[in-house]
Amino acid sequence: MxxxxxxxxxxxxxxxxxxxxxxxxxxxxxxxxxxxxxxxxxxxxxxxxxxxxxxxxxxxxxxxxxxxxxxxxxxxxxxxxxxxxxxxxxxxxxxxxxxxxxxxxxxxxxxxxxxxxxxxxxxxxxxxxEKIPEVQRPQNPVKPYPYTEEEVVYENKEAGIKLAGTLTLPQSEGPFPAVILITGSGQQNRDEEVFGHRPFLVLSDYLTRQGIAVLRVDDRGIGGSTGNFSQATTEDFAGDVLAGVEFLKNRPEINPDQIGLIGHSEGGLIAPMVAVKSPDIAFIVLMAAPGLTGEEILYMQSDLIARAEGVSNETIAQNRALLNRMFSVVKEEENNTIAEEKLREILRAELANLSEEEKANLGYSEAAIDSQVKELTSPWMRFFLTYDPRPTLMRVKCPVLAINGEKDLQVPPKENLRAIDEALRAGGNKDYSVKELPGLNHLFQTANTGSPTEYARIEETISPTALEVIGNWILEHTQKK
Structure with missing residues (x-):
C-alpha cells in the first residue's frame, strides 16, 4: 500500500x-x-x-x-x-x-x-x-537534536536475523514511555522513506521532543537489517516487532509498562497482531490501517485512484474484473508454477485487445507481466489478500487510537475506520478512539485530491494536526497520575 x-x-x-x-x-x-x-x-x-x-x-x-x-x-x-x-x-x-x-x-x-x-x-x-532542483522537505529535523540518538542492533532469534534501527531518547530524566514505529508495505528503511519524504524521521523527532522514546527500524533485508524480505509475510514482520519489544524492555531508560506501537498502513495490520501476542504492549496507534481484507482494499484503492486520475467508468469496471480474475487464481491455486502460468494467460489475453500505444501507456510488456505475476504469487501477497484484521482487532484490549486521512485513496477511511470501530466495540475494548482527519492523504499530508501522484510534489511530510493528535493521545495514556 x-x-x-x-x-x-x-x-x-x-x-x-x-x-x-x-x-x-x-x-x-x-x-x-x-x-x-x-x-x-x-x-x-x-x-x-x-x-x-x-x-x-x-x-x-x-x-x-x-x-x-x-x-x-x-x-x-x-x-x-x-x-x-x-x-x-x-x-x-x-x-x-x-x-x-x-x-x-x-x-x-x-x-x-x-x-x-x-x-x-x-x-x-x-x-x-543550470542547477539541479532542490526538493523542499521543511519538516526534516536539523542537527543538533535536543535529544539523544543511538544506532542499535538486536536479534529476532526465532527468525535468525538481525534488525538495525535508531533509538531516540529524551534528555530529561527517565524512564520514558516508548513507541516502536512499524512501516507500511514494501521494503522500507527506518525512516519509511518515499519520494524524498521521511515520515518516520519526522514523527520520531516530534514524539521524542514530547518526552517519548522512539525506536524506528530498517525492514528485514534493507539497510542494516538482515533477512529475506521477499519470502516474508505480515506475520513474519510481527515477529520482528516482538523482537523490538524485548529489546526495549531491557533498556533501563525505557518504562517497560509503557511500551506502545505505531503502525502505518500495513504496519497497522501488524500492531494489533503484536498487541494480541504480547502482554507488554500498553497501547497502539493505527495510522491508515486496514480494517478489511487486502482484496477488499485493493478493489477500492484501484477504483478510487483511477477515478481521481480521470479514468472512465468503463475502464474502471474492466480493471476491476481483471483484478477479480487474478485474485481468484492467487486464492484458489496453491501451486506457484501453475498459478503463475494462469496469471500470464489472463494478462496476455487482456493485452491482446490493446494497441501498442495503449500497452506503452500502461507500461506493459512481457517483462512487466513477469514482474507483476511474481508479485501476485509472493508469500506476502497470498497472505495479504485473504487476511481479515477484524478477528484480531476484537481481541485487542489495550488502548487504541485509529486515524486516517479523509482523502486517503489507498486505504479508504470511511470503510476501514468503520470496520476497525465495529471490531473494537464487538471485542469489548473500553478505551479506543477513531478519527478521520480532514484534508489528509494516505501519508497524512495536506492534499488536494489524495492521489499518489501528489505525494512527491507536496512539501509537507506529515500534517502538524496529525502529529499533535498522535502525540497528545500518547501523552494522555502515559503520563503518570
Whole structure:
C-alpha cells in the first residue's frame, strides 16, 4: 500500500562521491552533451517525476555521468556507460535496470528520446538546466537534536536475523514511555522513506521532543537489517516487532509498562497482531490501517485512484474484473508454477485487445507481466489478500487510537475506520478512539485530491494536526497520575 520508489536501487540513496568513471564510445563534440539535463517522466498512474542527468568530462577524455530523481530524494545514481555518436546519446544505468536513448537537437538544445526500465518504454525529453532542483522537505529535523540518538542492533532469534534501527531518547530524566514505529508495505528503511519524504524521521523527532522514546527500524533485508524480505509475510514482520519489544524492555531508560506501537498502513495490520501476542504492549496507534481484507482494499484503492486520475467508468469496471480474475487464481491455486502460468494467460489475453500505444501507456510488456505475476504469487501477497484484521482487532484490549486521512485513496477511511470501530466495540475494548482527519492523504499530508501522484510534489511530510493528535493521545495514556 505504501508506494515504492521507481528509481531508487535497493532502497538505498547513492552518494555521488562514489560514482565511478563511465566509458565513452565513438564520442563526437562533447560540448553538445556536457552539463545538467532534466526532463519530466510520466510513469503509469500519471505520476510525473523529474529526472536529471549530470554529464561531465575528465582531462583524459573519459566521461563522468550520474542520475538524480529529485522528487524521490535520490541523487548520484551511477550511469555505467555513455555513448554519443552521430548525435545519438545512450546512457545505461545498471543498478536500476534502466537506459536512455535520445537524439540531440541543436536548434532547441534538447535531447529527445525514450527511457526504458523493467521492460517498459516511456518518452523523455531532456532540457539543459543550470542547477539541479532542490526538493523542499521543511519538516526534516536539523542537527543538533535536543535529544539523544543511538544506532542499535538486536536479534529476532526465532527468525535468525538481525534488525538495525535508531533509538531516540529524551534528555530529561527517565524512564520514558516508548513507541516502536512499524512501516507500511514494501521494503522500507527506518525512516519509511518515499519520494524524498521521511515520515518516520519526522514523527520520531516530534514524539521524542514530547518526552517519548522512539525506536524506528530498517525492514528485514534493507539497510542494516538482515533477512529475506521477499519470502516474508505480515506475520513474519510481527515477529520482528516482538523482537523490538524485548529489546526495549531491557533498556533501563525505557518504562517497560509503557511500551506502545505505531503502525502505518500495513504496519497497522501488524500492531494489533503484536498487541494480541504480547502482554507488554500498553497501547497502539493505527495510522491508515486496514480494517478489511487486502482484496477488499485493493478493489477500492484501484477504483478510487483511477477515478481521481480521470479514468472512465468503463475502464474502471474492466480493471476491476481483471483484478477479480487474478485474485481468484492467487486464492484458489496453491501451486506457484501453475498459478503463475494462469496469471500470464489472463494478462496476455487482456493485452491482446490493446494497441501498442495503449500497452506503452500502461507500461506493459512481457517483462512487466513477469514482474507483476511474481508479485501476485509472493508469500506476502497470498497472505495479504485473504487476511481479515477484524478477528484480531476484537481481541485487542489495550488502548487504541485509529486515524486516517479523509482523502486517503489507498486505504479508504470511511470503510476501514468503520470496520476497525465495529471490531473494537464487538471485542469489548473500553478505551479506543477513531478519527478521520480532514484534508489528509494516505501519508497524512495536506492534499488536494489524495492521489499518489501528489505525494512527491507536496512539501509537507506529515500534517502538524496529525502529529499533535498522535502525540497528545500518547501523552494522555502515559503520563503518570
Amino acid at each position: 505504501s508506494l515504492g520508489c521507481t528509481f531508487q536501487p535497493d532502497g538505498q540513496q547513492q552518494d555521488s562521491s562514489q560514482i565511478n568513471n563511465t566509458t565513452d564510445e565513438g564520442v563526437e563534440d562533447l560540448s553538445d552533451i556536457e552539463g545538467i539535463w532534466m526532463g519530466n517522466l510520466t510513469v503509469p498512474g500519471g505520476l510525473q517525476l523529474r529526472i536529471v542527468f549530470n554529464i561531465s568530462t575528465n582531462p583524459d577524455g573519459s566521461i563522468n555521468a550520474s542520475m538524480d530523481s529529485p522528487d524521490q530524494g535520490v541523487s548520484g545514481i551511477p550511469v555505467d556507460t555513455v555513448s554519443y555518436k552521430e548525435g545519438i546519446l545512450n546512457l545505461e544505468v545498471k543498478s536500476i535496470g534502466g537506459s536512455f536513448e535520445g537524439v540531440y537537437k541543436e536548434s532547441s538544445e534538447t535531447i529527445e528520446g525514450e527511457w526504458k526500465q523493467a521492460g517498459s518504454t516511456f518518452p523523455l525529453i531532456l532540457n539543459r538546466t
